[in-house]
Structure formats: C-alpha cells, structure tokens
Amino acid sequence: MLLIDWINTTLKQEHIVVKSLEEDLFDGLILHHLLEKLGSLRLDVEKIALTEKKQKRKLAVILEAVAQCLQLEESQLKWNIDSIFQKDLLSTLYLLIAIAKHFKPDLPIPSNIRVEVIIIERTLTGLRTENAVEYITENRETLEGQSKADAFDELFTHAPDxxxxxxxxxxxxxxxxxxxxxxxxxxxxxQFADGVILLLLIGQLGGYFLNLREFFLNPNCATEMLHNVNLAVALLTDGGLLDFPVNAEDIVNKDMKTTLQVLYCLYSKYKTKET
Structure with missing residues (x-):
C-alpha cells in the first residue's frame, strides 16, 4: 500500500517497519516519529508510553500538533483521539492522507479512493444498519463539476466583457x-426561467419525448415554473450531465450565472450533435 511504503521509506533510518496502519499507529509512537522526521517537530511527550492512559495523552498531544501544523479547525477533522486509538482504519487513513498532502504534496495519492462503510445504529427495536460510501480522496467528477462552476464565477467577476x-x-x-x-x-x-425551453431542449438533445402531463407547457405561477425547472435539473443529474449542485429557484429567479452553467453542461455534451 502506498501509505505504508511511504511511512517505511520515511522512517527507514529509525529502523521502523509498519505492516498494518490501524494496528501500528494507534498508540502515537510511529506518528510521533513521523512528525519529527517530516516537520522537525519536537513534541513534549515521552517516546514510549506503556499504559493506555499515557498512550491516549500522548496521542492527544500529537493530534493537536497535527491540527495546528495543518491549520485545521476542529470541524474539519475527520478523526479524533478515540477513533485513532480504537484502530478505526477510516479515521487513520484520513489522518495519514492529510499529513502526507501537507508534508509530501508530490506523493502520488490517487483520486476517487472510496470505502464502503456500514453504519450501525442502536434503536428501540434493535440495531439498524445502513451502507454508505466515503471518499477518502477527492472525487474527480465532483472536482471537474466544481471547476465548471468556478469558470463561470471567474467569467462574471473578472471578464464581464x-x-x-x-x-x-x-x-x-x-x-x-x-x-x-x-x-x-x-x-x-x-426565457429559461419557466423551465419550458430547458425541458424541450433536453428532450431534443436526448432524443426522447417528454410527456406533456409531466410538466406545465404554459406555467401560470412560480410553483409551476419551479416544478418544470426541478424536473429539468433531475433529468440532467440522472443523465450524468450535471455534476455540481444547482438550486432550481435560482433559474426561476432569472439568475444568469446559474442558467448559463446549466446550458453550458448541455453545450459541452452535445455541441457536436448534428442538425
């Protein structure tokens, strides 16, 4: 694994060998060595802590140093003392990737790394389980969608001409x-505020007919307009054309930037479509 190889290479002179991230890093010993090596940090903790109480106290100092060094607020942390000490692999991965990105930005950490997580919740009727997906590194599709949005921010702010x-x-x-x-x-x-042109355009480009009962061809109020635009946004999202969040009310309220962003998604996909 990339992170294990990176840690072992970094701490080779200390004759430290990591075989399991969650099993070898939970007590703070290797994290202590890693921060000293990477950031020349001198932490006021003992090198070896033998009791659970001392290990958790040491880990608290180390994690506080990480948060300060990486300039992270508490709300940004995806790990804590208990999760690391309890050998939670997901929290350990989040922590190590954050450290690696800060101290070793050229480390080739792949994007779109995700982990399937089972969430177990105790309820009055027993245990309830739920499956979820956690992206440990950036979701490239989301980033690309965000870059499109950022491009229009740039256009409206710096190049209105x-x-x-x-x-x-x-x-x-x-x-x-x-x-x-x-x-x-x-x-x-x-002309896009009521959603009619947008829906007809989506149907034309996608090669399908929208049932007239599904939308208002001649909307008479804001509610009917919002219904149309919400349907358009849903069709674009389901079709994989819209990869960043869009507030349908913005289009109804004639927000030009949002409208152009949506049109550009269609243009990017179908600009070579023949007449």
Whole structure:
C-alpha cells in the first residue's frame, strides 16, 4: 500500500517497519516519529508510553500538533483521539492522507479512493444498519463539476466583457435544436426561467419525448415554473450531465450565472450533435 511504503521509506533510518496502519499507529509512537522526521517537530511527550492512559495523552498531544501544523479547525477533522486509538482504519487513513498532502504534496495519492462503510445504529427495536460510501480522496467528477462552476464565477467577476460572447454561443446552440420545434430564444436572461425551453431542449438533445402531463407547457405561477425547472435539473443529474449542485429557484429567479452553467453542461455534451 502506498501509505505504508511511504511511512517505511520515511522512517527507514529509525529502523521502523509498519505492516498494518490501524494496528501500528494507534498508540502515537510511529506518528510521533513521523512528525519529527517530516516537520522537525519536537513534541513534549515521552517516546514510549506503556499504559493506555499515557498512550491516549500522548496521542492527544500529537493530534493537536497535527491540527495546528495543518491549520485545521476542529470541524474539519475527520478523526479524533478515540477513533485513532480504537484502530478505526477510516479515521487513520484520513489522518495519514492529510499529513502526507501537507508534508509530501508530490506523493502520488490517487483520486476517487472510496470505502464502503456500514453504519450501525442502536434503536428501540434493535440495531439498524445502513451502507454508505466515503471518499477518502477527492472525487474527480465532483472536482471537474466544481471547476465548471468556478469558470463561470471567474467569467462574471473578472471578464464581464466576454459575457455577451458566451451568451451568443449558447443561444446559437439552443436555437439550433429548439428551432426544430418552431421555437426561438433571443433573451437568455428571461426565457429559461419557466423551465419550458430547458425541458424541450433536453428532450431534443436526448432524443426522447417528454410527456406533456409531466410538466406545465404554459406555467401560470412560480410553483409551476419551479416544478418544470426541478424536473429539468433531475433529468440532467440522472443523465450524468450535471455534476455540481444547482438550486432550481435560482433559474426561476432569472439568475444568469446559474442558467448559463446549466446550458453550458448541455453545450459541452452535445455541441457536436448534428442538425
């Protein structure tokens, strides 16, 4: 495993060999050596703590030093004294990856590493179990979706002069496809707010017909408009086209940045689709 190899290479001169992350790191001894080696930190703790009380006290000092060194608030920590001391592998992985990223940023830690977790909860009727997925390293798809959102933040903040050019390209794309239905969009600021054009565009691009009973073709109020936009967002999300969160109310309220972000997701996917 990458982390075990990294620790053993780092502590080779100390003749330390780690074989199991959760079994070998829980008492703080190896973490102490690792921080001293990587960060030249001198912690006011004894090298070897034999009793459970002393081990937990030592571990508390070490984890506090990690939080300070990495400048992490308590709410950002995905580990604590008890979880590390109880040999919780997930917490140990989170801790080691955070240390590695800070002190060894060139360590090739893969993205999209995830762990299936079983959550057990005691209830009045017995034990309830639930399966969940924890991403230990960044979910690349989420990051890519976020980068799209960040690009529009940059556009609106630092390059507003280019905004009209972006609108023009997107409207040409939209009209190329909704024009087949006898429709035309000339105002990106308002014509997507009721969700109708957006839904018809999604259907045209995806090659399927939306049942008219599923949405309001002529919405008469904000509630009906919101229904349409929520349906559009759900279709985009289910189709894997929308990989960042979108508030449907923003589109209904004619928020231009959100509207353009959604249109750009469609444009990115279907810009080469022939007429």
């Amino acid at each position: 280019k905004l009209d050019d972006v609108k023009k390209v997107l409207l040409q794309f939209v009209n190329k496809h909704v024009g087949k239905l006898g429709l035309n969009v000339n105002d990106a600021d308002s």
